[in-house]
Amino acid sequence: MTIKEVCEKYDITPDTLRYYERVGVIPEVTRTSGGIRNYTEEDIKWVENAICMRSAGVPVEMIIEYVRLFQMGDDTLEDRCNLLKGAKAEVEAVKKKYDDELKRLNYKIAKYEEAIQTGVLNWDDEEMKKECLNG
């Protein structure tokens, strides 16, 4: 699979794919004799891994470390497991913020829609806060 095909499949730019390879977010990609990237199934699994982790906000540095450990072999199973647990904790923490903010936004939007109908906008900050900060 050419770089272009991979880009179209995952809606990503060639520059980003090459960048991922250069810094180690994915391992070195298979090439043709002429030196042109020719992504195998295996290569593509790494691309998917990178895209999934990045889209959940896992830092590039963390993915690089995971790939590095993976390439070192079975001695790093525990390290990799711990790294993933760390990533999971971070993703969960941010997700919680998103959930809280969604509640806040829903509260506000409801009040705004009411206000557009009635002409009166009044929300209760305390009530809303229960849905947000440390909420």
Added chain:
Amino acid sequence: MTIKEVCEKYDITPDTLRYYERVGVIPEVTRTSGGIRNYTEEDIKWVENAICMRSAGVPVEMIIEYVRLFQMGDDTLEDRCNLLKGAKAEVEAVKKKYDDELKRLNYKIAKYEEAIQTGVLNWDDEEMKKECLNG
């Protein structure tokens, strides 16, 4: 409330608070006669608004626009409502990615823990993919 107190309350730096004010993420803060920031209840509500939205990844530019509309008065109720709906859609989209990636991470962590026990690591990429990409 001094800037320091606000910073301690919300675990944020003075530089960030001043930056938020400078670019318009929060309206101009009340000052003492000497020109030192003295946050009122009202000012603090805007700080909370900024922190909640930012922690859910709402771009600074969007918050600035919301504050700008707010300060223009009741003519902008509908614009503000639409802006919040846009923010909500974005937060929901990213949250979905987070949920998918959490499933993926849980799948992998389980496989790793199994592997650390048994010495055999083998996950099914297809099975896992069902939990991730467009999953």
Added chain:
DNA sequence: ACTTGACTTGGAGTTAACTCCAGGTTGTAT
């Protein structure tokens, strides 16, 4: 063989969101 378009590299540039700094002012405790 030649054009044309996609691919290559190393390195520089961009963007968002802070973060730091120098040089000056304010406020409080002795």
Added chain:
DNA sequence: ATACAACCTGGAGTTAACTCCAAGTCAAGT
């Protein structure tokens, strides 16, 4: 009155994660 910490401003610097570019190579069609 004098330290001395905390505050102020405008502007420059930093960081992560891309994104772009120039100059050259590769490959498919005629």
